[in-house]
Amino acid sequence: MAQIISTDASSLQQAANALSQGKLVALPTETVYGLAADATNGRAVAGIFSAKGRPHFNPLIAHVANIDMAARYVQFDEVSRRLAEKFWPGPLTLVLPLREGAEIHPLVTAGLTTLAVRMPRGPVAGIIAALDRPLAAPSANSSGRISATSAQAVQDDLGGKLDLIVDGGACVVGLESTIVKIDNGQALLLRPGGLAAEEIEAFIGQPLHRLDQRAAIQAPGMMASHYAPDAAMRLNVSEVHEGEALLAFGGQRVAGADKAVAVLNLSPSGDLQEAAVHLFDYMKRLDAVGATTIAVESVPHQGLGEAINDRLARAAAPRE
Structure with missing residues (x-):
């Protein structure tokens, strides 16, 4: 090591x-x-x-x-x-x-x-x-x-x-x-x-x-599938399915959140800067619980939310 x-x-x-x-x-x-x-x-x-x-x-x-x-x-x-x-x-x-x-x-x-x-x-x-x-x-x-x-x-x-x-x-x-x-x-x-x-x-x-998602690679971080955990990712969920882990955001939970095998909240107060700091660490920690899928609550797209949603979309993309 x-x-x-x-x-x-x-x-x-x-x-x-x-x-x-x-x-x-x-x-x-x-x-x-x-x-x-x-x-x-x-x-x-x-x-x-x-x-x-x-x-x-x-x-x-x-x-x-x-x-x-x-x-x-x-x-x-x-x-x-x-x-x-x-x-x-x-x-x-x-x-x-x-x-x-x-x-x-x-x-x-x-x-x-x-x-x-x-x-x-x-x-x-x-x-x-x-x-x-x-x-x-x-x-x-x-x-x-x-x-x-x-x-x-x-x-x-x-x-x-x-x-x-x-x-x-x-x-x-x-x-x-x-x-x-x-x-x-x-x-x-x-x-x-x-x-x-x-x-x-x-x-x-x-x-x-x-740029269009299909644009030629001009810089790092432009590959469609990236930042991926072992578990599948399901974005902008309205409910949590049985056996899923939940990556939450803000103060309101989606239906079935109480049934999630594990829950981590990027920012209980809805602070996008706090959410950005926690994103990769919390994805890694939820991946470690062994759930086949991580359900992700909606995150606003303004400000740092654009980058957070970009990383989530690439993490959820079909694996190459």
Whole structure:
């Protein structure tokens, strides 16, 4: 199993040393735990795909320490730079054109001419700055399965496939980053996430256009089936069937809730931020009770609800 270390200075240096040697390290961010490797090291990046069982056509996010580091590898348009200046560090990923000669391994981009970049909060930023090169870091879980929001969740899933796990406690956002691309002046929402689309739209003064579900993959998190537990998922239920677990939301329960084999409430008060923090952890915990199906009460679609419903829909999609 992987060694779990803390976030003190000597531990972070240990993590940086391991990454510089091409090893895999799970790192805490404000969104979810990431499975990190040097984005310029092809052998190390290949290790991410192998450990996760991730399809090679699914690109990765490159995590940077600051805007200047990002600008060494990608070309910023005016709107994207404003977004980075406003929302970095934070749960926003920008898809931007690769600079010619950028030393990012092609596995990271899955052959695309663009690169998804993000500046995370937390101790990972210091590690990236010490390395002075980006880290490729998708969520630290087996491909298509529930994202990890704690060090123990990483250990339970991938502990035998990586070297170190840096334990930064529970993730404070709990959902992967929002992914945005500016294409010929039009703002595209490639993946809803931990930064509400409405907040981005208010800042840039234009709508975020949603892509058709059948659109070609341009960024991580766009596969139809993703974030899935072993149990089937049944969404927006009006009643709970016998033998089902219930993922609840708000103060009112659906019919038959008292018969559920287990119940966890994303937010009894109906707070979408609280629900986002709990989503993956509660899905994992309900999956562990052994129910064949997890019934899910309706969650509003506004604000962070868009990202929550996106993850639920992908978790409930037919398995590939």
